[in-house]
Amino acid sequence: MSAHSHNESFTSRCLVVGSGIAGLQFALLAAEQGTVRVVTKKESRESNTNYAQGGIAAAVSPLDDFHHHVQDTLMAGDGLCNEEVVSRMVEAGPRLIDRLLSYGIQFSRAENDEDNEFELGREGGHSRRRVLHCKDLTGREIEERLLAACVGHPNIKVDENHMGLELIFGHQAGLEGVDAERVVGCVVLDRQTHRRKVFLADAVVLATGGCGKVYSYTSNPDIATGDGLAMAFRAGAELRNLEFVQFHPTCLYHPRAKSFLISEAVRGEGAVLINGREEQFMSRYHPMQDLAPRDVVARSIDRELKTSGDQCVFLDLRHLSRKKVEDRFPNLVKQCAQFGIDMAGQPVPVVPAAHYMCGGVSVDLEARTSLEGLYAIGETACTGVHGANRLASNSLLEAVFFADQAAHALENMQPVVSGNDLSVDSSVLDAIPNNSGPEVMVLEHDWDSVRRIMWDYVGIVRDRERLDIALARLRQIRKTVEDLFRENLNNPDIVELRNISLLAELIVLCARDRQESRGLHFTLDYPGKLDQPGDTIILRNHAIAGEMASCKEEARCE
Ligand code: SIN
Numbered sequence: 001m002s003a004h005s006h007n008e009s010f011t012s013r014c015l016v017v018g019s020g021i022a023g024l025q026f027a028l029l030a031a032e033q034g035t036v037r038v039v040t041k042k043e044s045r046e047s048n049t050n051y052a053q054g055g056i057a058a059a060v061s062p063l064d065d066f067h068h069h070v071q072d073t074l075m076a077g078d079g080l081c082n083e084e085v086v087s088r089m090v091e092a093g094p095r096l097i098d099r100l101l102s103y104g105i106q107f108s109r110a111e112n113d114e115d116n117e118f119e120l121g122r123e124g125g126h127s128r129r130r131v132l133h134c135k136d137l138t139g140r141e142i143e144e145r146l147l148a149a150c151v152g153h154p155n156i157k158v159d160e161n162h163m164g165l166e167l168i169f170g171h172q173a174g175l176e177g178v179d180a181e182r183v184v185g186c187v188v189l190d191r192q193t194h195r196r197k198v199f200l201a202d203a204v205v206l207a208t209g210g211c212g213k214v215y216s217y218t219s220n221p222d223i224a225t226g227d228g229l230a231m232a233f234r235a236g237a238e239l240r241n242l243e244f245v246q247f248h249p250t251c252l253y254h255p256r257a258k259s260f261l262i263s264e265a266v267r268g269e270g271a272v273l274i275n276g277r278e279e280q281f282m283s284r285y286h287p288m289q290d291l292a293p294r295d296v297v298a299r300s301i302d303r304e305l306k307t308s309g310d311q312c313v314f315l316d317l318r319h320l321s322r323k324k325v326e327d328r329f330p331n332l333v334k335q336c337a338q339f340g341i342d343m344a345g346q347p348v349p350v351v352p353a354a355h356y357m358c359g360g361v362s363v364d365l366e367a368r369t370s371l372e373g374l375y376a377i378g379e380t381a382c383t384g385v386h387g388a389n390r391l392a393s394n395s396l397l398e399a400v401f402f403a404d405q406a407a408h409a410l411e412n413m414q415p416v417v418s419g420n421d422l423s424v425d426s427s428v429l430d431a432i433p434n435n436s437g438p439e440v441m442v443l444e445h446d447w448d449s450v451r452r453i454m455w456d457y458v459g460i461v462r463d464r465e466r467l468d469i470a471l472a473r474l475r476q477i478r479k480t481v482e483d484l485f486r487e488n489l490n491n492p493d494i495v496e497l498r499n500i501s502l503l504a505e506l507i508v509l510c511a512r513d514r515q516e517s518r519g520l521h522f523t524l525d526y527p528g529k530l531d532q533p534g535d536t537i538i539l540r541n542h543a544i545a546g547e548m549a550s551c552k553e554e555a556r557c558e
Contacts, residue, residue, distance in 0.1 A: 008195075008197045008198070009197065009198040009199075009200065010037060010197065010198070010199050010200070011199075011200045011201065011417055011418055012034070012035040012036060012037040012157075012199070012200075012201050012418065013030070013033065013034030013035050013036065013201060013202050013203070013410075013415070013418050014026075014027070014030045014034065014035075014036045014037070014201055014202065014203050014204075014205060014410065015036075015037050015039070015185060015186060015199050015200075015201035015203070015204045015205065016030075016036060016037070016038045016039070016205045016207055017039055017040075017164040017186060017204070017205070017206050017207060017208055017227075017228055017231075018038075018039075018040060018047070018206065018207035018208040018209060018228060018378070018380070019038055019040035019044040019045070019047055019147070019158065019207075020047035020048055020049035020050075020143070020207060020209055020378055020379075020399070021047075021049040021139075021142055021143065021146065021378065021396055021399045021400065021403075022049075022207040022377040022378025022379075022380075022399035022400070022402065022403050023038060023040075023047075023205070023207030023377070023378065023403075024038070024143070024146035024147060024149075024150050025146060025399065025400045025403035025404070026205055026207065026377060026403035026406055026407055027150050027153075027156050028103075028146065028149055028150060028153065028156070029403060029404060029407035030203075030406075030407050030410060031150075031153050031155035031156045032155075032407075033407075033410065033411060034155065034202075034418070035155050035156075035157075035418070036155055036156045036157070037156075037157050037159065037199055037201065038150065038156065038157070038158045038159065039159045039162040039163075039164060039186070039188050039199060040158065040159070040160055040161075040162065041161065041162065041163035041164075041191065041223060041227070041492070042160065042161065042223055043160055043161075044147055044158050044160050045143050045144065045147055046221065046223055047143060047209060047221075047223070048139075048209040048210065048212075048220060048221065048223075048224055048379060049139045049142060049143050049396070049399075050139045050140050050143045050221070051139055051219070051220070051221060051259075051261065052138055052139030052142075052395075052396060053133075053136045053137070053138060053139065053261060053263035053265065053331075053332070054121065054123055054131055054133065054138065054263050054264055054265050054392055054393045055107075055121055055131040055132050055133030055134070055138040055265070055393050055396070056097070056100075056131070056132050056133075056138065056142075056393055056396035056397050056400075057069065057093075057123075057126065057130050057131050057132075057391065057392070057393040057394050057396075057397055058090075058093035058094055058096070058097050058130060058132060058397060059090060059093055059094070059130055060093070060094050060097060060118060060120075060130070060132070061117075061118075061120055061128070061129065061130060063128060063129070064128050064129070064130050066087075066090055066091055068127055068128060069090045069093070069130060070083070070086055070087050070090050071127070072125055072126050072127050072391055073086045073090065073385070073391045073394060074086060074387070075125065075293070076125040076293045076294075076386075076387075076389050076390065076391035076519075077385075077386055077387025077388055077389055077390075077391070077519065078295075078387060078388040078389055078518050078519035079387065079388065079518065079519075079529070079533050080241070080387030080388040080518065080519065080533055080535065081384060081385065081386065081387035082383075082384025082385070082387075084365075085365060085383055085384040085385055086384070086385055088365065088401075089385055089397060089398060089401040090397075092401055092404070093397055093401075096397065096400045096401060096404065097132060099400070099404075100142065100145075100400065103145045103146060103148075103149050104145050104148075105134070105141055105142055105145045106134055106141060107119075107132040107133065107134055107138075108132075108133055108134055108135055118132050119133075120132065121133050121265040121268050121269070121393075122265070122268035122269075122291065123263075123264040123265055123267070123268050123291070123392035123393055124249075124264050124267065124268075124288070124290075124291045124292060124293055124294050124297060124392050125288075125291070125292070125293040125294065125391045125392060126268075126291070126391065126392065126393075129268075131265065131268070131392070131393045133265065135328065135329070135330055135331065136263055136265065136328070136329045136330065136331045136332050137331050138396075139396075142396070159188075161190065161191040161192050162188045162189070162190055162191065162197070163188065163189045163191055163227065163492055163495065164186045164187075164188055164189075164206075164208065164227055164228065164231055165186070165187045165188060165189050165196070165231070165495060166186070166187045166231060166234065166235070167183050167185070167186055167187075167204065167231055167232070167234075167235040167371075167374065168183070168184055168185040168186060168187060168198065168200065169181060169182065169183060169184065169235075170182040170184050173185065173200060173417070175416070175417060178416055178417070179372060181371070181372065182371075182372045182373040182416065183204050183235065183371050183372065183373035183374040184200055184201070184202075184204075184373060184416060184417050185198060185199050185200035185201055185204060185417065186198075186199050186204055186231075189490055189492060189495065191492050194490045194491075195490070196490065200417045201417055201418070202373070202410075202413055202414075202415055202416045202417050202418055203373060203374075203375060203406075203410050203413060204373060204374050204375065205367075205375040205376070205377060205406060206228035206231070206232060206361060206369075206374070206375065206376040206377070206380045206381075207228070207376070207377050207378045207380060207403075208226075208227045208228030208229070208378075208380050209223070209224055209228075209378060209379045209380060210224055210226065210229075210356060210357035210360070210379040210380070211224055211225060211226025211229060211357055211499075211500065211503045212224040212354045212355065212356070212357070213225050213226075213451070213500055214226065214354070214450065214451065214454050214500050214503050214504050214507065215245075215353070215354035215451055215454050215455050215459075216448075216451040216452050216454070216455035217251065217351070217352075217353040217354065217455060218251075218259055218353050218354040218355065219248050219251050219259050219260075219261040219353050219354070219355045220259060220354070220355070221259060225496040225499050225500045225503075226357075226499050226500060226502075226503040227495075227496070227499050228361070228376065228380040229357075229360060229361060229380060229499075229503055229506075230498070230499035230502045230503060231499075232361045232369060232371075232374065232376065232380075233502065233506065233538075233540055234502075234540060235371060235374070235540075236370075236371065236539070236540050237361050237362070237369045237370050237371045237374060237376075238361070238362040238369070238370040238537055238538070238539055239359065239360065239361055239362065239382070239506065239537075239538045239539075240359050240360065240361075240362040240382040240535050240536065240537055240538070241358060241359030241360075241382055241388075241510065241535050241536055242357070242359040242360075242503075242506050242507045242509075242510040242511075242536070242538065243359065243507060243510040243511040243513075243514050243520075243521045243536060244357075244358035244359050244386070244387075244388050244389065244519055244520040244521055245354055245356075245357055245358070245507065245520060246294060246295070246298075246354075246355050246356040246357075246358055246389065246390055246520050247294070247295075247298040247352040247353060247354055247355060247459075247460050247520070248261060248264070248294065248298070248352060248353055248354075248355035248356075249264070249273075249294060249297040249298045249301055249350070249352050250262040250263075250264065250266070250267075250273075250315055250350040250351075250352075251350060251351055251352065251353035252336070252339065252341075252348065252349065252350060253311065253312035253349040253350055253351045254339045254341070254349065256339060257339055259353075260335065261353075261355075262315055262332060262348060262350055263329070263332065264294070264392050265328075265329075266315060266317065266329060266332070267290045267291060267315070268291065269320065269324070269325075269328060270317075270319070270320050271290070271315050271316060271317045271320065272289075272290050272315075272316050273290055273297070273301070273313055273314070273315060273316070273350075274313065274314050274315075274316045274347060275304050275308060275310065275313050275314070276308060276310045276313070276314075277308075278347075280316075281300065281304055281313075282297065282300060284300075285297075285299075285300040285303075286300070293389055293391070294355075294389065294390075294392060295388075295389045295519055295520045295522075298352040298460055299460055299461065299522060301313050301350075301351070301352050302352065302459075302460045302461060305351075311349075311351070312349040312350060312351045313349075313350060313351070314347035314348060314349055314350065315347065315348040315350050316347045316348075317343060317344055317348070318344070318345065318346070318347070320344065322344040322345070325343060325344040326344065329343070336348060352460060356379065356390055356395065357379055358382070358386040358387070358388070358389065358390050358519075358520060359382045359510065359536075360376065360379065360380050360381045360382035360383075361376040361380055361381050361382060362381075362382050362537070363375070363376050363377075363381045363382065363383055363402070365383075365405060366405050366406060366408070366409035367381065367383075367402045367403075367405055367406035367409065368409065373416070375406050375409075377399060377402040377403050377406055378395075378398075378399040378402070378403075379395065379399075381402060382535075383398060383402055385398045386398070387519065388518045388519020388520060388521065388533075389519035389520045442484075443484075443493055443494065443497060446477055446480065446481060446484075446497055446501070447497055447500070449473070449477055450474065450477055450497075450500060450501050450504050451500075453470050453473050453474060453477075453504070454470070454504050454507070457469055457470035458470050458504075458507060458508055458511060460522065461522050461523075461524065462511055462521070462522065462523045462524070463523055463524040463525050464512065464523070464525045467508050467511055467512050468512075470504075470508050471505065471508045471509070471512070474501065474504050474505045474508060475505065477501055478501045478502065478505060481494070481497055481498050481501050482498065484497075484498075485498045506538055509538060510536040510538055511523070513536045514526075514536055515530070516528060516529050516530040516533065517529065518530075518533060
């Protein structure tokens with residue numbers, strides 16, 4: 001072990017990687033106990049949360065209750081939710097909403113209502129109205145308020161343009177008396193200087209969101225490259241249920257629209273899906289019609305498109321009052337107008353697109369991963385809440401619930417790193433010469449290939465033959481990408497490509513392992529459900545450092 005003098009090191013009680021709702025809520029709670037560093041790879045407000053239009057589900061209405069919300073969540077999750085976890089989260093909902101209000105978040109209130117009650121929206125799979133929202137910009141409002149609270153907090157420091165690369169273990173940090181296998185920090189890349197830094201902490205919390213960018217078409221922003229998932233996997237943490245990728249039924253279909261979601265709340269207010277022949281087709285697929293769970297709606301659209309050969313279906317709001325549409329969805333109306341679409345007056349062309357990863361890093365009820373010292377929250381984590389299909393607008397609630405759980409779990413944690421002398425193994429830091437980087441075209445080609453393979457072969461409807469083709473091609477690409485990475489260790493674009501190509505492969509491995517159709521995973525080979533379903537668990541093969549060669553043997557169905 002030798003101290004590395006050329007690189008900067010920082011120590012705090014908690015290190016949070018990612019700055020969405022989960023990371024920021026956790027930071028605010030943990031800051032009551034000690035210092036918190038938040039590293040985030042772009043601007044701090046650039047997170048998946050920021051794009052959440054629908055809102056946050058909680059049983060706050062007198063017309064709702066805890067049991068209905070639990071039942072709707074379990075029904076959507078299609079037999080794979082952990083009922084205890086769901087119940088605990090749903091029960092905590094009203095308290096967690098009160099806390100969000102204390103940061104100044106302005107959820108929409110019903111007009112002309114003497115009691116100033118919340119205006120509650122409805123989305124697919126919910127048996128009643130329970131979605132708190134801030135018009136159609138809920139995520140942005142939450143993100144801004146939490147960020148403002150963090151930025152003003154004396155115990156919190158947010159580092160923008162800092163990207164997590166690899167986790168650091170006790171044996172690499174040269175810390176007296178610290179378990180060699182404990183996670184004690186993260187190597188972080190400063191995207192502006194291309195220098196590596198070491199952030200050590202008593203607890204490391206991954207809150208980097210999901211990996212929607214693994215698909216050609218997605219509602220996710222460019223940051224969603226699965227960095228936390230990939231870091232956790234490479235470090236040996238257990239990942240779970242990655243085959244359950246949620247496709248949102250209604251992203252705008254327009255040549256200039258990138259990742260533009262039309263919220264499910266629009267259907268909650270009465271919009272209906274129609275096909276090219278103006279037929280309301282959802283009545284043929286599910287009794288809840290346009291408000292059926294998302295997996296059902298996305299698959300129904302897929303079927304309509306495959307049988308008709310059409311490029312898109314349409315969301316029809318023409319029967320709704322223009323004033324109501326403009327009041328409730330001002331941002332969507334404005335954005336559609338920029339594409340020349342009158343949202344209230346003409347059918348809006350839509351297609352499904354990858355939206356949310358229901359699987360993730362396995363955690364317990366306190367957000368602990370399988371590695372000591374490492375926690376995961378938000379979309380990065382697989383908590384048992386979503387099972388095989390997430391109920392709409394449950395994710396923001398899950399994020400604040402597990403932020404709260406993790407913060408509680410850490411209350412009595414003894415200092416491990418803070419206050420200790422640092423002597424970090426130089427091998428974790430060595431800034432191997434950063435080559436000028438490969439040609440942009442080479443990178444773009446690999447990016448596009450990964451995303452296209454996933455879209456074409458690992459989409460809404462799957463089969464074994466296509467999964468095998470995808471796996472073979474992805475493995476070839478990953479080999480090239482690993483070579484590129486070895487030559488360009490500090491190139492953020494290559495780091496992201498490396499993460500996304502790893503995640504693509506892991507999703508395929510999990511999909512191959514599930515020999516049934518359930519929730520978001522539908523395969524033509526096994527159209528039915530197993531009587532005793534289990535989770536798909538995937539672990540890195542420790543024996544082959546840096547390689548994943550025999551995941552197949554490691555991945556097993558419980
Ligand atoms: C939406 O507004 O349709 C997205 C909400 C969610 O994914 O929970």
